[in-house]
Amino acid sequence: MALKLLRDIFAVAGNESRQFWRNRTAILISLVILPLFFTVSLGAAGGGATTRFSPTANIPIAFIDNDLSTDSSRLLQTLRSSGDFNNLLLGYREDSALAVLGTGKIYAAIVVPEGFHNHLANNQTSKIILYADDGEPGVGDQISATLRTVVQDFNPRVEVQPERRGLSQIEIVQKGALFSSFNIGLVVVLGVVQIFATFYEIAGGMAREREDGTLARLLVSPTGLVPIMLGKTLFDSVLATIRTFIVLGLSVYMFGARPSTDLATLVIVSLIVALLTMGFGFVVSALRVGARAVVIVEFFLVLFLFAFSGLVIDKELLRGLSKAISNILPWAYGFEILRRTVLIGRPLLTLASDLQIILAATVIFYVVSYAIFALSRERLAF
Amino acid sequence: MAENTITTKGLTKVFGHFTAVDTLNLDVKGGELFGLLGPNGAGKTTTVRMLCTLIDPTRGTANVAGYDIREQAAEVRRNIGVVSEGVSLYKDLTIEENLRLFSTLYDLPRTKAEARIRELMEMFGFREKSKRLVSALSSGWQKKAMICAALLHEPKVLFLDEVTSGLDPQSAIALQDFTRKLCDEGETVIWTTHYMGEPEKICDRVGVVFAGRLVKVGSPNELKHSVSELSTVEVETPGLSATQVEKIRKLGKVCKISYNDPLLRVTCEHHEDLAEEVTKALMGAGARIRAVNTKEPTLEEAFISLTGGEEEIDRFLESSARRK
Numbered sequence: 001m002a003l004k005l006l007r008d009i010f011a012v013a014g015n016e017s018r019q020f021w022r023n024r025t026a027i028l029i030s031l032v033i034l035p036l037f038f039t040v041s042l043g044a045a046g047g048g049a050t051t052r053f054s055p056t057a058n059i060p061i062a063f064i065d066n067d068l069s070t071d072s073s074r075l076l077q078t079l080r081s082s083g084d085f086n087n088l089l090l091g092y093r094e095d096s097a098l099a100v101l102g103t104g105k106i107y108a109a110i111v112v113p114e115g116f117h118n119h120l121a122n123n124q125t126s127k128i129i130l131y132a133d134d135g136e137p138g139v140g141d142q143i144s145a146t147l148r149t150v151v152q153d154f155n156p157r158v159e160v161q162p163e164r165r166g167l168s169q170i171e172i173v174q175k176g177a178l179f180s181s182f183n184i185g186l187v188v189v190l191g192v193v194q195i196f197a198t199f200y201e202i203a204g205g206m207a208r209e210r211e212d213g214t215l216a217r218l219l220v221s222p223t224g225l226v227p228i229m230l231g232k233t234l235f236d237s238v239l240a241t242i243r244t245f246i247v248l249g250l251s252v253y254m255f256g257a258r259p260s261t262d263l264a265t266l267v268i269v270s271l272i273v274a275l276l277t278m279g280f281g282f283v284v285s286a287l288r289v290g291a292r293a294v295v296i297v298e299f300f301l302v303l304f305l306f307a308f309s310g311l312v313i314d315k316e317l318l319r320g321l322s323k324a325i326s327n328i329l330p331w332a333y334g335f336e337i338l339r340r341t342v343l344i345g346r347p348l349l350t351l352a353s354d355l356q357i358i359l360a361a362t363v364i365f366y367v368v369s370y371a372i373f374a375l376s377r378e379r380l381a382f
Numbered sequence: 383m384a385e386n387t388i389t390t391k392g393l394t395k396v397f398g399h400f401t402a403v404d405t406l407n408l409d410v411k412g413g414e415l416f417g418l419l420g421p422n423g424a425g426k427t428t429t430v431r432m433l434c435t436l437i438d439p440t441r442g443t444a445n446v447a448g449y450d451i452r453e454q455a456a457e458v459r460r461n462i463g464v465v466s467e468g469v470s471l472y473k474d475l476t477i478e479e480n481l482r483l484f485s486t487l488y489d490l491p492r493t494k495a496e497a498r499i500r501e502l503m504e505m506f507g508f509r510e511k512s513k514r515l516v517s518a519l520s521s522g523w524q525k526k527a528m529i530c531a532a533l534l535h536e537p538k539v540l541f542l543d544e545v546t547s548g549l550d551p552q553s554a555i556a557l558q559d560f561t562r563k564l565c566d567e568g569e570t571v572i573w574t575t576h577y578m579g580e581p582e583k584i585c586d587r588v589g590v591v592f593a594g595r596l597v598k599v600g601s602p603n604e605l606k607h608s609v610s611e612l613s614t615v616e617v618e619t620p621g622l623s624a625t626q627v628e629k630i631r632k633l634g635k636v637c638k639i640s641y642n643d644p645l646l647r648v649t650c651e652h653h654e655d656l657a658e659e660v661t662k663a664l665m666g667a668g669a670r671i672r673a674v675n676t677k678e679p680t681l682e683e684a685f686i687s688l689t690g691g692e693e694e695i696d697r698f699l700e701s702s703a704r705r706k
Contacts, residue, residue, distance in 0.1 A: 004489065007486060007489075008486070008487060011483055011486040011487060014483075015472065015475070015483050018474075018475060018479060019472060019474045019475065022474045022475075022515075023474060212470055212472075212473065213466075213467070213470030214470055214471065214472050216436060216466070216470075217464075217470060217471065217484075217531070218487070219436055220434050220435070220436060220459055220462065220464045221459060221484060221487040221488060222456050222459045222460050222487065222488060222489070223487045224456075376438075377435075377436055377437060377438065378431070378436060378437040
């Protein structure tokens, strides 16, 4: 029984493979155009490795100078010229800044305390205080990390003393320091390319098979739904892995990406995102979406994910309904895993909660599509 | 007497408010070439899809090759072959590659599969075409390739659903002959079609399907004569006199006679020797005979009569088109 299942899975996967390698258009789109288009366009737009890309640059942050000294003015100039803090808001007092922190008006407050200049003048360590909004955990640490880097350039004897507002139970993702290469581009490109390609390969492939009658041919043979779904998944996983290598190669050699994680982790994480999308592709296919309509669904899916999954706009920066949508989108957790591994080199196993969510969502997608197909085989066949 | 290979009891399929197949009771014997004849939308394909386990019946039971289609679907699939509009081959693969894929799915041992593939390629005359992509073949060869795939695992029952539609007449005739040969060798075949001429030529028995119901089952001859027991002989005989016509009228069993120079039309109850008797009588009366034609009721006439007439069929086809 198990042997038959394995044989059928490999037979279906082999069949997918033979068809794919014979279809020049499919090869061109899946392995050349999609990876190249997204990597090059994003790389060109961001200037690749030569231009700094800072996610903190436009975040509104209050700058409160309680020292009013030449050193505090110089610090302000250094922060502004760093390119990491272009939206520093002056005019706040410490208490008024803390009052609006958490309302979305400002995300942090940098306070230069009295005596800042004197400490430095006496060769002592001087502190600046950073109040970050704990309602936006990722942002807080991002600002903190970036601030530390910039301040170190200003004067190594200056310390950043983070002060939390509210209870912080949520894990903080540090992002700032590593954003200066194409790493963020690599995260976005890997996510988008895998979603674009795998969704179309599964949902489009199933729709075409249904329209061509080959799915019905498989279904009148003794093979079951499971080998069909798993065989297609197996082959698409191989393709997804090849795509990861292509995107990685382009990102590293053309735009100087330096991922903070090892190759195996990168491949696994990319595959996890691809598998989730394949599961969703099967669900869409179970709803009998035609081959042409799949393209429209894909367009809206990618648009939706661009807006709500934290792929482009940080999940932590979303508010209200957007935030709620983001929380239920399993892809958002996939991108979060991609970010944490690629940008700060977090070991995969330390991201258990995100992994559990995305794996559970993948299993749910597969089970739901299987259930719909099994309940009504004509749905699958015709 | 051969055992039933297919048995259905009250088989019904309802899609929403539309009953595609209504209480189908059918027995098909082993080695029989059974035709399901009906217009598009009559329920033929839905019946085949249910018997192939592609769709579940709403009510009723069916047994195919000794297995229940609901309870033993996997066994049913092992014992059937299907060629249908909706069951096709991978166009980007060669015929051999398609057959190899299906030989794995049907658990054929590799050596046996290779031998069977060679046998089928030979039987259907594929030879050098076996390395061609299916998409590069003509529709006739594609149909043959589909039949190869359906016969690969030596099924007990073969379903051929509208296989000749879209085929050129030569390929259609070749396919009919091949199917007849298969049945003569013991294969059970269900042949669905809306072409009236096909079952008359090749089927052992025909089931007339209309609006989801099996209206009548019988051999093509039985069906034809179930609606009309009359035979007609048309004789082209110029210049016949009234006396000569009267002589023919006096022949036994003649129901109707008409003469419109030069055509004499004689109708009587089904009588195989009618043409001979009329010819003899005319020659005896000194008439000149140019041609003699015997006109039997056709399956098409039988179909029209069994399904309530042409207007009823038109109404059905219109409603069927609206549903689509």
